[in-house]
Amino acid sequence: MSIQILSPRITVVKPWISLAVKEKLIHGFFFLNGILSVIVLLGIFALLVFTSIPAFQEINVGSFLFGLEWNPTSYVKEQYGIIPMLVSTFMVTLGALVIAVPLGIGTAAYLSDVASPRVREIAKPIVEILAGIPSVVIGFLGIVLVGPILAKVFGTHNGLNALNGSVLLAVMALPTIVSISEDAISNVPKSYDQASLALGASKWQTVIKVKIPAALSGIIAACMLGMGRAVGETMTVLMATGCAPAMPESFLGPVRTLTSSIAIELGEVAYNTTHYYALFALGLVLFIMTFLVNMTSDIILHKYEKVNR
Amino acid sequence: MNTMIKEKKSNQKNVEQEVISAELEENNMKVRVENFNFYYDTTQALKDINLEIKANSVVGIIGPSGCGKSTFLRCFNRMNDTISSIRYEGKIRIDEKNIFDDNLDVVDLRRNVGMVFQKSNPFPKSIFENIAYGLKINGIKDKNFIAQKVEESLKNAALWDEIKDRLHKSAFALSGGQQQRLCIARALAIEPEVLLLDEPASALDPIATAKIEELIHELKKKYTILIVTHNMQQAARVSDYTAFFMLGELIECDETNKIFTNPSKKITEDYVTGRFG
Numbered sequence: 001m002s003i004q005i006l007s008p009r010i011t012v013v014k015p016w017i018s019l020a021v022k023e024k025l026i027h028g029f030f031f032l033n034g035i036l037s038v039i040v041l042l043g044i045f046a047l048l049v050f051t052s053i054p055a056f057q058e059i060n061v062g063s064f065l066f067g068l069e070w071n072p073t074s075y076v077k078e079q080y081g082i083i084p085m086l087v088s089t090f091m092v093t094l095g096a097l098v099i100a101v102p103l104g105i106g107t108a109a110y111l112s113d114v115a116s117p118r119v120r121e122i123a124k125p126i127v128e129i130l131a132g133i134p135s136v137v138i139g140f141l142g143i144v145l146v147g148p149i150l151a152k153v154f155g156t157h158n159g160l161n162a163l164n165g166s167v168l169l170a171v172m173a174l175p176t177i178v179s180i181s182e183d184a185i186s187n188v189p190k191s192y193d194q195a196s197l198a199l200g201a202s203k204w205q206t207v208i209k210v211k212i213p214a215a216l217s218g219i220i221a222a223c224m225l226g227m228g229r230a231v232g233e234t235m236t237v238l239m240a241t242g243c244a245p246a247m248p249e250s251f252l253g254p255v256r257t258l259t260s261s262i263a264i265e266l267g268e269v270a271y272n273t274t275h276y277y278a279l280f281a282l283g284l285v286l287f288i289m290t291f292l293v294n295m296t297s298d299i300i301l302h303k304y305e306k307v308n309r
Numbered sequence: 310m311n312t313m314i315k316e317k318k319s320n321q322k323n324v325e326q327e328v329i330s331a332e333l334e335e336n337n338m339k340v341r342v343e344n345f346n347f348y349y350d351t352t353q354a355l356k357d358i359n360l361e362i363k364a365n366s367v368v369g370i371i372g373p374s375g376c377g378k379s380t381f382l383r384c385f386n387r388m389n390d391t392i393s394s395i396r397y398e399g400k401i402r403i404d405e406k407n408i409f410d411d412n413l414d415v416v417d418l419r420r421n422v423g424m425v426f427q428k429s430n431p432f433p434k435s436i437f438e439n440i441a442y443g444l445k446i447n448g449i450k451d452k453n454f455i456a457q458k459v460e461e462s463l464k465n466a467a468l469w470d471e472i473k474d475r476l477h478k479s480a481f482a483l484s485g486g487q488q489q490r491l492c493i494a495r496a497l498a499i500e501p502e503v504l505l506l507d508e509p510a511s512a513l514d515p516i517a518t519a520k521i522e523e524l525i526h527e528l529k530k531k532y533t534i535l536i537v538t539h540n541m542q543q544a545a546r547v548s549d550y551t552a553f554f555m556l557g558e559l560i561e562c563d564e565t566n567k568i569f570t571n572p573s574k575k576i577t578e579d580y581v582t583g584r585f586g
Contacts, residue, residue, distance in 0.1 A: 191430035195492070198386060199443040199499060200420035209446065214433050 048284040055080075055277030064281065070245050070261070072275040080278050082285065084247045088162065088255035089289075091248055092237055095166025096173055096230045101223050103170070104177030105212070108219075111178070112185040113207045124182065131175035139239030142168045147240065154252055160242035162255040168236045173226030180225060184218025185211050217300050224297030232290045234259035258286045339364035339533045340385070340503065345399035347380060347557075349392070354380045356557045358399075362550070367525060367534040369548030369565065371541065373580070376554040378537045382505050385535065386422040387415055403503060420447065423496030427508040429488035431480035431495070436463075436472055439480045439491060443499040458498055466494035467524050486517025493524065504528065506536040510543065522547050541581060545569050553577045 015022065056064070059080045067081015107127065111120050146167050147159030154163075188211045196206040212219065242254025243264065256264075262282050269276045340362040347355035354377045362368050370378045383389045384401060387408065400407045408418055431439050440459045449455060459476070463469040468490045472483065480491055489509055496504060506525070510518040525534060525547045538544050544551050545565060552562035553572075561574050572578045579585055 189430070191426065191428060192432055193391075194388065194426060195430045195432065195495070196442070196446075197391065198388060198419055198424040198426075199446065199495065200416045201443075201446045202416060205446045209442070210432055 045287065048280055048287055051277060052281035052284045053277075055274055055281045058274040059278060059281075064278075068247060072265070072269075072278060078274070080274075082258070082282065084245065085256060085258045085261050085282070086285075088241070088248050089231060089257040089259070091162050091251065091255060092165040092169060092241065092257055093227060093230045095163060095251060096169035097223065097227055099166060099170035100173045100177055100226055104174050104222070104226070105181055105219060107174075107178045108181035108185055108222075109207050109212065111182050113203065113211065124179070127175050127178045129175075130171070131179075133172075135172065135233060135235040136239070138168050138172060139236040142236060142240030150252075156252050158242075160240060160254060161252050162241060162248060163251040165237040165241040165255070165257075166251070168240050169230040169233055172233060172236065173230050176229060177222045177226040180222035181215070181219045184215035184222065187218070188214045217303055221297040221301035224293055224300065228290050228293040228297065231293060232259065232286065234263050238263050258282055258289075262286075337363050339366075339403065340535075341400075341402040341405075343400040343402070345384070345401060346397065347377070347384060347389070348396040349380075350394045354557050355384075358559045360552060360559060360562055362533060362535070364533050365529055365531070366549040367529050367536060367547055368562075369544035369551045370535060370537045370554060371539075371544050371551060371580075372554035372560075373585075374539075377557040378554050379507055381554065382507055382535055382537050383424075385503065385505055386419045386424050388419075388424065390415065420499050421501050422503045422505060423499065423501035424505040425489070425492050425496055425507065425509050427511055429485060429492050429512070431483075431488050431491050434480060435477045436480050436483070436491060437476040440495050440498045443495060447499060462494040462498040463491075465497050465528070466490045467520065467527070468494055484517070486513045486520060489513060489517070489521060490524065493521075493528075497528075502532060504532045504534045506534065508537050508539060511539060518543070541569075541583075553580060555580070 064080050064082060066083060067079060068083050069079040069081045070084055071079040111124055111127075115123065142164050143160070146164050150159035150161070150164055150167075151157070152159075185207075192210050192214060193206055196210045197203075201209070237257050238260040241256065241260065243256045243260055244254040245256045245261065248255040262279050265275070266279050269279060338361045340360075342358050342360040345355060345358040346353060358381065370382065372378050380389065384397065385403070385408070389395050389397075397409060400409065402408070403418075403422065406413070432442060434442070437459055440462050441455050444455050444458055449458075460469065460473075463472070468487060471487060475482070480488065483491060489512075493504075493509070510521045513521065522543065525536065528534060529549075536544075536548065548565045550562060551565045551568040553560045553568065555576065561568070561572060561577055563572070567573075568577060569581055572581065
């Protein structure tokens with residue numbers, strides 16, 4: 001048998017511009033897209049830096065970073081110490097992590113190794129949908145549901161306190177932690193399971209002693225991303241934590257985070273005053289904090305990808 | 310009075326055990342496979358297998374790809390249980406106990422029947438921790454004992470001299486052949502009686518392969534070994550008996566010498582001489 005070509009030969013159609021030019025244009029377009037987000041990021045950073053600078057002509061940097069009182073509208077002496085807000089942010093975030101990390105890792109381990117494929121297929125998307133609930137709705141739940149419960153359990157006057165914020169932020173951080181941890185645990189090579197089971201380990205021993213340690217960097221990254229969300233969250237903590245601008249006393253007292261301070265005060269502050277610029281300085285502090293958290297998680301996640309390749 | 314009865318009973322038991330072990334001694338069979346069938350869903354992967362394996366012997370399992378060798382091997386420690394929708398019929402007895410008995414603990418079985426996989430699969434832990442793992446999950450906490458056991462297992466797997474200075478380095482830093490011997494050491498640490506080797510040398514170079522084969526020769530003094538291999542020369546070199554599988558059936562099993570020089574079935578001869586497969 002010989003090969004026969006009966007159809008007419010192909011005629012090549014010349015494009016209206018040369019292929020090389022077209023390639024360059026396409027390249028340029030995608031390069032622009034790629035660089036745009038970097039430009040926006042740098043722009044935000046620059047804006048925050050330049051609008052914060054005037055604040056420090058009036059405020060001493062030391063008293064800003066280490067001052068124990070935030071009272072910009074005092075008639076006697078204006079105070080711009082961010083420590084109470086830093087401590088508040090730290091408390092609420094830490095509380096959220098204490099609640100969300102064990103719960104998240106437990107859920108992830110359950111979904112990846114114990115749940116039947118059907119349960120996993122239904123449960124994981126539901127957990128992920130949790131991430132899509134608007135923060136104001138979660139804040140609302142904090143006021144009408146979590147607050148009264150906490151007030152009853154701990155016998156406090158009202159339930160708008162740091163613990164309430166932690167609980168809500170935990171709910172908000174949970175989807176991120178569960179979803180990414182589950183991916184990390186599922187991506188642990190099957191051969192590790194097999195080796196462990198063949199040595200007489202039970203399913204849970206295998207999950208806890210082999211799979212979670214092997215997926216640890218992915219899990220840590222998941223927790224850091226969840227933390228990034230908790231640090232930057234505004235509306236929920238604003239609604240649920242009571243927002244007293246003083247040094248926090250306990251988890252059952254009202255706190256005011258960096259984010260809620262900016263949200264509350266920026267609407268009322270006089271334009272171009274020291275107070276106004278100081279709020280931008282707060283924004284800068286927040287930006288640097290979330291940037292560091294995200295960068296750390298990215299580095300850890302990267303390391304994890306390399307190990308598993 | 311009571312104690313006497315007890316003694317008597319235990320004596321009786323001892324006698325019974327002696328009788329059983331004497332019988333065992335007589336035909337010296339460690340493993341018996343009786344009318345064994347295995348199904349994945351509706352496909353039958355193994356058909357009516359009957360096989361007896363002597364203690365302290367090496368059985369090579371050969372056959373073309375997809376003939377059910379690995380499935381067969383993975384039945385002995387019930388690793389197939391991790392797959393859903395499988396089904397088996399018939400019995401596999403190890404020391405006369407059917408491993409599919411309802412009251413048999415799979416964890417105990419797997420402790421007794423060690424397995425080494427085709428691709429070396431050390432845990433992402435240190436060399437020491439890799440071997441200590443099997444001991445730790447079985448509830449052993451005594452650190453000195455663990456250390457002693459780790460050393461012994463590594464020596465028995467002929468790896469100790471090469472790595473004794475870097476016990477606490479990552480197992481991934483070892484070469485492929487060393488990793489595979491580490492996996493063997495890991496299996497030895499929990500003192501199994503039967504060892505399953507699933508193409509343990511298929512990913513290794515000839516030197517590493519030779520080391521593994523040498524090791525198998527040593528190990529059979531203490532263990533009963535089943536080894537799946539694609540490499541006919543390897544089967545000829547390491548095994549005392551060879552079982553030839555095809556399309557889920559055990560075509561024949563006999564002394565290795567006989568299988569390779571004068572098999573009773575034509576198809577076996579065709580396979581071992583390389584006329585097909």
